[in-house]
Amino acid sequence: xxxxxxxxxxxxxxxxxxxxxxxxxxxxxxxxxxxxxxxxxxxxxxxxxxxxxxxxxxxxxxxxxxxxxxxxxxxxxxxxxxxxxxxxxxxxxxxxxxxxxxxxxxxxxxxxxxxxxxxxxxxxxxxxxxxxxxxxxxxxxxxxxxxxxxxxxxxxxxxxxxxxxxxxxxxxxxxxxxxxxxxxxxxxxxxxxxxxxxxxxxxxxxxxxxxxxxxxxxxxxxxxxxxxxxxxxxxxxxxxxxxxxxxxxxxxxxxxxxxxxxxxxxxxxxxxxxxxxxxxxxxxxxxxxxxxxxxxxxxxxxxxxxxxxxxxxxxxxxxxxxxxxxxxxxxxxxxxxxxxxxxxxxxxxxxxxxxxxxxxxxxxxxxxxxxxxxxxxxxxxxxxxxxxxxxxxxxxxxx
Amino acid sequence: xxxxxxxxxxxxxxxxxxxxxxxxxxxxxxxxxxxxxxxxxxxxxxxxxxxxxxxxxxxxxxxxxxxxxxxxxxxxxxxxxxxxxxxxxxxxxxxxxxxxxxxxxxxxxxxxxxxxxxxxxxxxxxxxxxxxxxxxxxxxxxxxxxxxxxxxxxxxxxxxxxxxxxxxxxxxxxxxxxxxxxxxxxxxxxxxxxxxxxxxxxxxxxxxxxxxxxxxxxxxxxxxxxxxxxxxxxxxxxxxxxxxxxxxxxxxxxxxxxxxxxxxxxxxxxxxxxxxxxxxxxxxxxxxxxxxxxxxxxxxxxxxxxxxxxxxxxxxxxxxxxxxxxxxxxxxxxxxxxxxxxxxxxxxxxxxxxxxxxxxxxxxxxxxxxxxxxxxxxxxxxxxxxxxxxxxxxxxxxx
Numbered sequence: 001x002x003x004x005x006x007x008x009x010x011x012x013x014x015x016x017x018x019x020x021x022x023x024x025x026x027x028x029x030x031x032x033x034x035x036x037x038x039x040x041x042x043x044x045x046x047x048x049x050x051x052x053x054x055x056x057x058x059x060x061x062x063x064x065x066x067x068x069x070x071x072x073x074x075x076x077x078x079x080x081x082x083x084x085x086x087x088x089x090x091x092x093x094x095x096x097x098x099x100x101x102x103x104x105x106x107x108x109x110x111x112x113x114x115x116x117x118x119x120x121x122x123x124x125x126x127x128x129x130x131x132x133x134x135x136x137x138x139x140x141x142x143x144x145x146x147x148x149x150x151x152x153x154x155x156x157x158x159x160x161x162x163x164x165x166x167x168x169x170x171x172x173x174x175x176x177x178x179x180x181x182x183x184x185x186x187x188x189x190x191x192x193x194x195x196x197x198x199x200x201x202x203x204x205x206x207x208x209x210x211x212x213x214x215x216x217x218x219x220x221x222x223x224x225x226x227x228x229x230x231x232x233x234x235x236x237x238x239x240x241x242x243x244x245x246x247x248x249x250x251x252x253x254x255x256x257x258x259x260x261x262x263x264x265x266x267x268x269x270x271x272x273x274x275x276x277x278x279x280x281x282x283x284x285x286x287x288x289x290x291x292x293x294x295x296x297x298x299x300x301x302x303x304x305x306x307x308x309x310x311x312x313x314x315x316x317x318x319x320x321x322x323x324x325x326x327x328x329x330x331x332x333x334x335x336x337x338x339x340x341x342x343x344x345x346x347x348x349x350x351x352x353x354x355x356x357x358x359x360x361x362x363x364x365x366x367x368x369x370x371x372x373x374x375x376x377x378x379x380x381x382x383x384x385x386x387x388x389x390x391x392x393x394x395x396x397x398x399x
Numbered sequence: 400x401x402x403x404x405x406x407x408x409x410x411x412x413x414x415x416x417x418x419x420x421x422x423x424x425x426x427x428x429x430x431x432x433x434x435x436x437x438x439x440x441x442x443x444x445x446x447x448x449x450x451x452x453x454x455x456x457x458x459x460x461x462x463x464x465x466x467x468x469x470x471x472x473x474x475x476x477x478x479x480x481x482x483x484x485x486x487x488x489x490x491x492x493x494x495x496x497x498x499x500x501x502x503x504x505x506x507x508x509x510x511x512x513x514x515x516x517x518x519x520x521x522x523x524x525x526x527x528x529x530x531x532x533x534x535x536x537x538x539x540x541x542x543x544x545x546x547x548x549x550x551x552x553x554x555x556x557x558x559x560x561x562x563x564x565x566x567x568x569x570x571x572x573x574x575x576x577x578x579x580x581x582x583x584x585x586x587x588x589x590x591x592x593x594x595x596x597x598x599x600x601x602x603x604x605x606x607x608x609x610x611x612x613x614x615x616x617x618x619x620x621x622x623x624x625x626x627x628x629x630x631x632x633x634x635x636x637x638x639x640x641x642x643x644x645x646x647x648x649x650x651x652x653x654x655x656x657x658x659x660x661x662x663x664x665x666x667x668x669x670x671x672x673x674x675x676x677x678x679x680x681x682x683x684x685x686x687x688x689x690x691x692x693x694x695x696x697x698x699x700x701x702x703x704x705x706x707x708x709x710x711x712x713x714x715x716x717x718x719x720x721x722x723x724x725x726x727x728x729x730x731x732x733x734x735x736x737x738x739x740x741x742x743x744x745x746x747x748x749x750x751x752x753x754x755x756x757x758x759x760x761x762x763x764x765x766x767x768x769x770x771x772x773x774x775x776x777x778x779x780x781x782x783x784x785x786x787x788x789x790x791x792x793x794x795x796x797x798x
Contacts, residue, residue, distance in 0.1 A: 014453045048473065052480055054413045059480040066491050067476035070469035074447070077466035081451055081458040092465050096495070097540055118540075141496055141517075 001123075001164040002027055005037040005133065005155035009172040010229035011075050012042035020170065020229050021082040024128060028088060033123045035162065037133045037155040038079050040071025061106035065135075065145045069095065072132035072151065080130045090128040093118060095135035095143070100154065102136035102144045109136060109144035110212075111153065114161040131158065149210030156213040160220035167222050169209060170229035175236030176201065176208055179252040179394045183387055186398060190250055192237045197250045198224075200342040200376045203288075204253035214238065248352050249343030252394045254386045256337040258288065259311035260368070262303040263318065265295060265328030275325050276302060276318070283317045285310045289338070289371040289378060299328075303369060305380070308334050336368060337386035340378040341393060353377055359396040365389050400522075400563040401426055404436040404532065404554035408571040409628035410474050411441035419569065419628050420481040423527060427487060432522045434561065436532045436554040437478050439470025460505035464534075464544045468494065471531035471550065479529045489527040492517060494534035494542070499553065501535035501543045508535060508543035509611075510552065513560040530557065548609030555612040559619035566621050568608060569628035574635030575600065575607055578651040578793045582786055585797060589649055591636045596649045597623075599741040599775045602687075603652040613637065647751055648742030651793045653785045655736040657687065658710035659767070661702040662717065664694060664727030674724050675701060675717070682716045684709045688737070688770040688777060698727075702768060704779070707733050735767060736785035739777040740792060752776055758795040764788050 004027065006020045028034045048067050052059050076092040083090035099115035122129045133151025136144050146153050152169060159167035176198065179187040193201075195218035202211045208226055217224050217238065227235025266272050273292065280287055290304040306314050315332050318325065346352045356377055360367060365388065368380035381389050403426070405419045427433045447466050451458050475491040482489035498514035521528045532550025535543050545552050551568060558566035575597065578586040592600075594617035601610045607625055616623050616637065626634025665671050672691070679686055689703040705713050714731050717724070745751045755776055759766060764787065767779035780788050 014450075017454060051413075052477065055416060055477055056480040056484040060483055063476045063479045063483070063491055066479075066493070067473055070473045070476075073472070074466055074469045077462045077469075078451065078454055080462045080465075081455040084459055084462070085455040092462055094465070094542075143493075 001033040001035070001162055003035045003037065003155050003159040003162070003164045003167045005151055005167070005169045006039065006079070006229060007151065007169075007171045008039040008042050008044070010170050011038055011079065016229070017078055017082045021079065021086055021088070023170065023229060024083060025086055025088050028128055034128045035119060035123070035158055035164070036079060036128060036130045037151055037158065038072060038075040038130060039133050039151040040068075041075055041078075044071040044074075062142060065106045065143050068145050069132070069135040069143050072134045076130045076132040083128055083130070088128055089126060090130060091122050092130045092132070093122075094132045095154075096137040096141075098131055098158075100136035100157070102138055102146070104138040104140070104142070104144065106142075106144055108147040109138065111136060111146070111157050114157055116158070116161050119158070119162065146212075147210075149213070152210040152213035153216060156216045156220075156222050156224070159222045160216065165223065166225060167217070168225045168227060168235075170227060171208065172228065172230060173208065173226075174228045174231060174233055175226050176238075177251065178249075178398050179390055180254070184252075184391055184394050186394065188398065190236045191234070192239060193250050194344045195238060195240060196375050197342050197344050198238050200340070200373070201251055201253055204255050204338065204340045204342065204376075204378070209238075249341045249346055249397055251343075252339070252341050252390050252397070254337055254339050254390045256383055256386055257308045258305045258336065258338055259308045259314075259332065259334040260303060260305050260336050260380060261311070261314055261318070262301060262331045263325070263327040263329075264301045264331065265299045266302060267326050268294075268298050268300045272300070272325065273302060275321070279317055279321050279325070280306075280314060283313060285314050285317075289369060289380070291369050291371065305336075305338065305369075335383045336380050337383045338378050338380055339386060339389045339393065340376055341397070342376050344375050346375055346377070355396055356393055359392040360389055363388055363392045365392070400432040400434070400561055402434045402436065402554050402558040402561070402563045402566045404550055404566070404568045405438065405478070405628060406550065406568075406570045407438040407441050407443070409569050410437055410478065415628070416477055416481045420478065420485060420487070422569065422628060423482060424485055424487050427527055433527045434518060434522070434557055434563070435478060435527060435529045436550055436557065437471060437474040437529060438532050438550040439467075440474055440477075443470040443473075461541060464505045464542050467544050468531070468534040468542050471533050475529045475531040482527055482529070487527055488525060489529060490521050491529045491531070492521075493531045494553075495536040495540075497530055497557075499535035499556070501537055501545070503537040503539070503541070503543065505541075505543055507546040508537065510535060510545070510556050513556055515557070515560050518557070518561065545611075548612070551609040551612035552615060555615045555619075555621050555623070558621045559615065564622065565624060566616070567624045567626060567634075569626060570607065571627065571629060572607065572625075573627045573630060573632055574625050575637075576650065577797050578789055579653070583651075583790055583793050585793065587797065589635045590633070591638060592649050593743045594637060594639060595774055596741050596743050597637050599739070599772075600650055600652055603654050603737070603739045603741065603775075603777070608637075648740045648745055648796050651738070651740050651789050651796070653736055653738050653789045655782055655785055656707045657704045657735065657737055658707045658713075658731065658733040659702060659704050659735050659779060660710070660713055660717070661700060661730045662724070662726040662728075663700045663730065664698045665701060666725050667693075667697050667699050671699070671724065672701060674720070678716055678720050678724070679705075679713060682712060684713050684716075688768060688779070690768050690770065704735075704737065704768075734782045735779050736782045737777050737779055738785060738788045738792065739775055740796070741775050743774050745774055745776070754795055755792055758791040759788060762787055762791045764791070
């Protein structure tokens with residue numbers, strides 16, 4: 001049993017769908033049970049959002065989900081037709097037909113359960129089942145969507161529910177690279193990567209797989225493979241444990257879509273950090289790196305990063321709470337980028353951090369903040385230095 | 400309780416949807432319960448058919464319905480957003496959410512039942528319910544569509560199921576006219592028309608309302624009104640009995656999308672007509688006018704009309720069965736048109752047929768076949784004479 005997922009670029013037009021259909025047909029003809037998950041075609045979702053925005057700049061999320069889910073529904077019908085054309089028995093199913101039960105968080109719903117009976121019945125009839133990704137229904141029988149990249153989550157959830165042997169994510173890149181191959185010509189494709197490394201890479205802006213889908217794959221032990229629908233080459237396998245890699249790190253990634261906020265002159269007493277991040281949490285603003293440092297004369301400073309789109313509202317709510325939090329100054333900038341290296345065995349190998357910092361020093365790139373975890377080291381640098389930083393670090397580890 | 404249906408041209412773009420939303424809001428604000436049925440936007444359905452055709456010239460009807468139903472689903476979400484924008488509480492529902500149960504004739508399904516509980520619950524909460532037209536689900540939980548113009552049927556079926564006081568069909572014309580106003584400048588809008596007249600007019604190519612929806616309205620006594628969403632004028636009311644009209648007929652219509660087939664030299668014995676029309680029925684070809692005349696020497700001739708698109712296949716199957724049917728010659732032409740007058744009280748009024756034939760005689764237009772019913776007289780004329788015939792007949796009755 002194999003679950004194959006084709007992203008928006010992999011079903012963008014007639015030719016892409018036909019290409020994808022042949023990939024499916026090949027695996028089916030080898031005797032596998034096949035479940036295929038499809039995204040909306042190319043720019044469809046953006047076009048629908050645009051259309052809605054003209055009618056109502058602030059439409060209800062429920063109606064938005066009714067609208068957006070049509071994109072994947074159209075894709076699954078088209079894919080099924082393409083499979084029929086080449087003689088493959090096939091049936092398309094929407095989220096509600098599959099029985100993908102979610103909570104009611106329209107626009108970013110989470111899957112609660114999958115009643116895969118219909119899928120199993122169709123597979124028993126030796127049909128290829130083409131499922132509309134990204135969508136489900138809540139307890140009121142209303143349509144929900146899983147948020148951007150939600151089709152990855154659909155694919156992994158189905159692989160888990162059906163106990164599939166493999167979940168293949170087809171996209172427009174050949175796999176996971178040691179750095180963004182569009183910017184670093186020397187970047188090389190990884191044969192294997194762990195779930196944890198993949199999670200760090202996704203959150204670092206590598207944008208290969210949606211984080212939720214990787215978390216789910218890790219939790220249920222789903223064997224993932226990321227590969228291209230345009231070139232017939234092996235992709236990157238995502239697993240719990242991988243064989244020894246030659247290098248100590250798996251990849252270098254940059255994320256420029258962030259902003260840094262620094263609060264200066266905070267009282268050095270308990271509860272300050274709690275107050276700050278409670279205010280931000282109430283405003284539904286996610287915080288990434290947090291750094292606390294000692295300031296002048298019994299004060300402390302707290303800096304953190306947020307998504308660039310949240311910068312304005314974060315500054316706004318913090319200003320509103322200046323008195324309760326008690327800071328003297330706030331500074332905000334979006335002229336920064338986060339550059340990170342990821343590797344499962346990194347921290348146990350000596351000198352990895354030093355090597356990274358040396359690469360930046362060689363290039364005379366100033367480091368703004370440093371944050372480390374078991375498998376990741378991130379630094380903030382000036383936005384203009386980001387590409388150069390990735391290039392230098394990549395050359396140092398993989399060159 | 401009012402059901403309002405907006406066709407594809409009435410929701411074609413942002414401006415059209417906004418205009419429709421104000422029409423809905425007005426009736427809602429008067430205190431009515433409102434159910435709104437929408438078609439797919441403008442050319443959406445044709446575009447989807449085109450897209451499917453590129454992947455598979457002969458896709459399964461099941462998958463086609465999954466694909467096409469997305470058009471109306473997108474429309475109902477967009478209409479609901481437009482209503483929200485102007486402060487109207489509103490909720491969109493798809494065919495399966497409403498519970499529109501159909502048979503399994505994908506592409507031309509018939510409604511078997513409507514479980515309108517969800518709609519009633521939403522109306523009880525004083526919400527405007529926006530329903531995706533044209534679609535339902537069958538007993539397997541698969542999506543079905545009702546065929547071209549199926550949104551009219553959805554609207555009338557909902558009006559019947561909900562016992563609505565009125566079902567308004569909004570379109571791009573102001574109502575039903577005594578002739579096609581694009582061709583006959585003197586054509587005038589009818590204030591009222593009977594179901595039966597409307598049925599004859601629709602089948603004559605007037606193309607205002609889908610025939611099935613009128614039949615259903617007649618069966619369940621649904622008060623229909625056909626009107627424009629672009630101009631705020633009273634439309635045409637469709638009822639069982641209407642008040643006396645000044646003229647004896649309601650309208651003149653031409654249908655050029657027909658072909659005539661004549662079988663000559665048939666044996667004059669029982670069962671011949673049965674054989675001919677059984678062969679055609681088996682090939683799923685619908686026949687309109689049938690005329691039988693006496694031929695030479697103990698033979699008879701049978702002529703009939705079919706939709707122009709069916710001409711080739713009709714001629715084909717009849718040729719294959721020439722021996723069993725037993726005719727000497729077959730003649731086929733599509734250079735003809737059907738011109739008809741319709742009026743509920745026509746046959747009881749003397750001289751109507753004579754007046755029609757006089758109009759044609761004045762214009763020196765030759766009549767090919769004549770067919771009459773209780774409320775209709777149709778003649779076949781040369782295709783090139785059709786417009787002139789309508790104009791002359793219209794002037795004779797309404798001039």
